[in-house]
Amino acid sequence: MVSKNKMFFKQIKVGPMDNFNYILGDSGIAAVIDPAFEEDKLLKIAAENSLSIKIILLTHAHPDHIEGVERLAKETKADIYVHENEKHEVEGMGNVIAFSGEKAIKIGEIEISAIETPGHTPGGVSYIVGKRIFTGDALFIGAIGRTDLPGGDAETLYKTMMKFKSLPDDLEICPGHDYGEKPFAKLKEEKKNNPYLQCSSLKEFMQLIG
Secondary structure (H helix, E strand, O other): OOOOOOOEEEEEEEOOOOEEEEEEEEOOEEEEEOOOOOHHHHHHHHHHOOOEEEEEEOOOOOHHHHOOHHHHHHHHOOEEEEEHHHHHHOOOOOOEEEEOOOEEEEEOOEEEEEEEOOOOOOOOEEEEEOOEEEEEOOEOOOOEOOOOOOOOOHHHHHHHHHHHHOOOOOOEEEEOEOOOOOOOEEHHHHHHHOHHHOOOOHHHHHHHHO
16 A cells, blocks of 8 residues: 555566556556556556556657557546647547646646657657656667657757756656666766767757767
8 A cells, every 4th residue: 555645656667678667656546657568567566556547648659658558548447648749649549638838737646747858759748756757768868769750850859858958957767668777867867978968059969869
């Protein structure tokens, strides 16, 4: 059982592409981020901790991040939050709540702040919860998401990097894949070590991307 006033948090590595799924909980309510491949694990963890999954948060709508959405939504009746630019990818999967700009979402007494972080995809979103930021495929540990897939845009992703650089150093990055040397890192560390966050101009960023 989750203790009162203490948020439950779990990172789960799933699937053939080393995806990270996340589950957050408070006051008996749970939100999951980018459910794919092994949603049974999310359901099991929720049940073991007396949590009811009511919210599905999507950082973006690439197939490897939404593969389990329809099944999980059918099982739990959870609302599906996605950016307006990518709602078409999940229409028909359940109760879709599309948004743009910044969005506040609550689980129990805990507030989740959704911010736009496009570039990898047109509707990229990151979620800030307390001292954690869930960055999807926009920002990895030591790297960034690709921009050569449909909808990707390098100049937009550069602007997103500038947004990340403006955020507090003590935020802990929770990425969408296990692609780095470790599963988490403080934003302060990434500002120091991630070459894409060290770029001081679009030209420099574009040269680094190649």
